[in-house]
Amino acid sequence: MKIVVLNGSPKGDISVTMQYVNYIQKKFAEHEFEIINISQRINQIENDNEIFEEIINEIRSSDGVIWAFPVYVFAVHSSYQRFIELIFERKVQDAFKGKYASIITTSIHFYDHTALNHINSICDDLDMNYTGYFSLHMYDLQKEDIRKNLQIFAQNYFDAIRNNSFTFKNYDKVKYTPIEYTPSITYDKLDTSNKKIVVIADSLENANLNKMVNKFTSSFLKDIELINLQDVDIKGSCLGCMKCGYNYECAYTGKDEYIDLYNNKIKTADIIVFAGAIKYRYLSSEWKRFFDRGFFNTHTPTLLGKQVGFIISGPLKQISNLRQISESYLEWQQANLVGFVTDEHSSNEDIDKELYALTCNLIKLSNINYRKPSTFLGVAGMKIFRDEIWGELRFPFLADHKAYKALNVYDFPQKKYKTRIINSILILMTKIPTIRKAIYSSKMKYNMIESLKKIVEDPTT
Ligand SMILES: Cc1cc2nc3c(=O)[nH]c(=O)nc-3n(C[C@H](O)[C@H](O)[C@H](O)COP(=O)(O)O)c2cc1C
Structure with a gap:
């Protein structure tokens, strides 16, 4: 059998995830494995159509595709997401249709389920035969029982291909035909109460998003800052090098504008609005790059106490996974998520009303310094980080350890x-x-x- 492995690690062959793939390869030497470093080579893949076509032809001639990736910031690495965009933009979905797919992922199990849901839904969108996932903690390969289980997983996957087994579809295709939004209600302009408000947007070529963002930014008595991500010099995506672990210093420090943007505009804001258009069940890969690059703050929350809203063009109500990613991200950040406004409405007035409600609530809640309590999403997520930074990940993440002590994250041992x-x-x-x-x-x-x-x-x- 010929199996194509799409490697989502920006580190290429020097990847934790690939060690699991290599182990399967060793145990199933009778099969041919074609490992393609997608995330690491994304610029080449995007810019050289011959290379892109070669990869697509490998997939076309394969018996199965393994999506093998590390979890990056609640989902997959931005370059992997870019590859997904390219599949649809260049209309090569047919190469994936009917192929048997599985997922192998490594992480510390912090929102691995949202990353899995995402790729499962992409497999369903591509009409693949999705057989299931194997989600591993980074160092699970050291455990004999897990190695055995991984072999069973791989055997089942190969059996499914050989037997042409029936598979389950977990996600319906998204249906989305928005109205052409034209603002129609004029409200009195609001005082910003000296709050620093920042809107960060991309995809402003999307007419609905553009008008919603305009409507929002023009609803204040004073000008507020609008940052178009496309105008920011961001040299590249997160390298996964973990240089930041020691003291939050990023490999890109001094090389592009991202860190200044984050430190001087985002961390200093009272109110932040993220604006974007949904592309293939996430926001754009540029947005993903923004969130991945934010990892220079490693596992330390940096948006504490901020009020945050989302303005989104796209079928968010049909993609609950993306909603959960956004909610979880902000709960972990200890920010207050005020709400989502989307263009999934049948009238302009409804969009206007929601935008106005978002505006009023952002200001009001910022003035009274309110943060709703964390749910399972924030509480459980933080416990995973607490245990990891206390234990196995204290090195290399020394900066987190220092911050967690200061933030009283270490609430154990429970002396009581x-x-x-x-x-x-x-x-x-x-x-x-x-x-x-x-x-x-x-x-x-x-x-x-x-x-x-x-x-x-x-x-x-
Ligand atoms: C920038 C960055 C973001 C990460 N985000 C997550 C995450 O959201 N959840 C998680 O459980 N692990 C996360 N991790 C940990 C990786 O998933 C884990 O180390 C993985 O095994 C790395 O695999 P690789 O060597 O194949 O790239 C992140 C690591 C990095 C460097």
């Missing part, structure tokens, strides 16, 4: 002596059947609210 003593007493008491019965029948519910009731009843709280 009082709770431990009470627990020991209660556990001992449950050994006595009559007391156990009393606790688990009537007392339990009351005990759960006892401390909360005291706060409610206390006139000083």
Whole structure:
């Protein structure tokens, strides 16, 4: 069998993910593996059509395609996303149609599921036969049981190809026919309350997005800053070199405008609006590059307390994965996500009203310094980072370790002596059947609210 492996690591062959592919290759030497370094070679692939066509022909003549990639900032590396854009822009979807696909990904399991959902949905858009994923922690290859499991996964994949097995479609095709937005309601202009407001946009050639952004920026008494990502000198995508781990210094420092933009415009803003158009179930690959390059701040939140909104042209309501990526990104950043305005409306007035509501809420919530509490997305995500930076990733991410100490991220070991003593007493008491019965029948519910009731009843709280 001929299997094409699309390598999504910007590090090319020196990739953690590729070690898993190499292991499969060793165990299944009877198959031919064609590994193509997509992310590392994206400029060549994009600019030299012969190379692009060669890759597409390899896929066309293959029996199966393995999407093998590291998780990068809730999804795939921006160059991999660019490759996905090229597949559709250059209309070569037919090369993928009917091919058996699987995913091998490595990460620290921080939002690996959103990256997997993304590529699964792309496989479905390409009418591939998607057979499933294997998501690994970076160092899982060291574990015998996981190596065995990986072999079973690979065997199942090859069996599916050989047997022409039936596969499941998990995602419907997106249907999107927006109205041509023309602003129609004029509201009184709003005072910015001396808040620093920044809109960062790309895809402003998209007429709806352009008009929505214009409507938003012109709704204030004072001018606010609009940054068009296409005007910013960004020399390249994240290299995955991890030079930033020591003290947040990026390999691109002094070489382009990205770091100044992030440090001087974004970190200093009170209110940020991200504006973009959906392309192939994400925002553009330029937007992805923006988020990936933000990794020079490694795992340290940098948007604490900011109010954030999104203005999006595209079918966001049909792509809940992208919505979750945005929500999770901001919960992890400890910012407050105020809302999304999209052009998925049947009337201009509805878009105007939502834009106005976003404007008012951004200002109001910034003035009162509100941040809604984190959900599972933020709480669980931070616990993964906490454990990794405390443990295996403390080196090379020394800057995170320092920041996590200052931010009190290390909320363990949970000393809580009082709770431990009470627990020991209660556990001992449950050994006595009559007391156990009393606790688990009537007392339990009351005990759960006892401390909360005291706060409610206390006139000083
Ligand atoms: C810029 C950058 C962003 C990353 N983003 C994530 C992430 O969102 N979630 C995660 O679990 N791991 C993330 N990682 C960790 C990588 O997924 C992990 O180290 C992976 O094994 C690297 O694979 P590779 O060597 O094949 O590139 C990130 C690493 C880098 C350098």
